[in-house]
Amino acid sequence: MHLWTCGSCGKCYPEDPALWKCPCGGPFHMNFEPARLQPRRLPGRAADQWRYREVLPIHNWHERVSLGEGLTPLVGVIHKKIPFLAKLDYLMPSGSFKDRGASLLMSFLASRGVRGVVEDSSGNAGAAIACYSARARISATIFVPAQASPAKVRAITAFGARVIKVKGSREDVTAGARSASVRDCYASHVWNPYFVHGTKTCAYEIVEQLGWNAPDWVLVPSGSGTMLLGLHLGFHEMRGQGLIETLPRLVASQARNCNPLERFVAGKKFRSSKPTLAEGAAVARPPRVAEMARALSESRGRVYSAPEEKLLPATETCWRYGLYVEPTSALGLTALEDLAQEESLDGRKVVVIFTGSGLKFSG
Incomplete structure (x- = not known):
């Protein structure tokens, strides 16, 4: 388990899927010291981002939520x-690119037994969270702007996630997701370290x-x-x-x-x-x-x-x-x-x- 430190007030908390920001309102950083990465060990590993597993804060590498993301041309x-x-x-x-973060974030949430997530996104992060939620068999609800690209919304729904369109500003979309996080985990691509x-x-x-x-x-x-x-x-x-x-x-x-x-x-x-x-x-x-x-x-x-x-x-x-x-x-x-x-x-x-x-x- 890693500690999360608030970037504003400096207080530390044990990592917790339900904790998405410090009570003071500041964003968290992860207290994580990566193991030494040795390039000579990489040949022969899978051609994805998990080849760098020494530097990733993953609890059980064999239970990662992955679709082979990474090592792009x-x-x-x-x-x-x-x-x-x-x-x-x-x-x-x-x-x-949001698949990079979604894979690691959903690996963490799945390891902690989370069964439902909410996220707010203009499209790409929502599609990524929906995609990796489907991979992890976790239900997902994605809040998007009312004017979000129809193609991005189709991608989100194709992965089986529920889409809720919100009129107003991007901040209004975020507020909608936060209110829903009382019930499900807020899998924020912005706030979660x-x-x-x-x-x-x-x-x-x-x-x-x-x-x-x-x-x-x-x-x-x-x-x-x-x-x-x-x-x-x-x-x-x-x-x-x-x-x-x-x-x-x-x-x-x-x-x-x-x-x-x-x-x-x-x-x-x-x-x-x-x-x-x-x-x-x-x-x-x-x-x-x-x-x-x-x-x-x-x-x-x-x-x-x-x-x-x-x-x-x-x-x-x-x-x-x-x-x-x-x-x-x-x-x-x-x-x-x-x-x-x-x-x-x-x-x-x-x-x-x-x-x-x-x-x-x-x-």
Whole structure:
């Protein structure tokens, strides 16, 4: 059993599926010291994220809830004469990177005897939780915005989960799920620390795929920040174990219509979000925004936001590269263009994370 520490007040609690945030309102971090990962032991292991089991806070590895998620391709692409490596995390069982966190989170909940979960999501996290709930034979109820992509809603219901549509803001959707958590466990991809320990496997994969070398830059779309925080955690752990020497510089990309991280870093107040094609990153008040900003600061990273008129053209450009992604994923490409205006990328290893499948895009 691991202890959870509040990131706001510092109090510690034994991990508990029913405990999703500190009584003071702060988010939890997991007190977990990973075992040493030895790369020479990896050949011959399964080609999924569980090959890094030494660094995962799993209680019984043989009872994990898995569909073979992870070890997604890392392929070379050239965009406007800028070479980069595309990490295809949309090629997951439920069609998004969220499967990394859902697999680990549902493994924890199943091990503790949880039989019903609720989650709030704009679509991808809901599909992932529904998918892995089905795998674990746990009932799931997913609260989604009323305007959620029909394709994402179909994916959730296909896995047997109940969908409840909520009118209003993204915060209203979250409130609906929290009220239902009195009955079932709140399997939050944002609040539960197990989720980020699942997404950190993306960092381990990138370094392994580069021959145990760290990239110079990693660009990622950011809404709630679960991938950004997972990458930072994974790279930080690897540096601590001597697997890499320096932290890659992280770049978060948001839609201009919903850019709370960019505003937070600039010292500006949050504002109401406007509709955006990048619905997967449309989170107006991320609970872990301070942690997200700290990840950028510690890695000497950046945050950019893309105007709405750039999103569809960027998405279509990805398609022409053979990357069938949703508009949220294309935020990584717009950030690449912004970064190239400020930094020389010649000779640099640049990785762009593509987070969600275009099969869920209803545009």
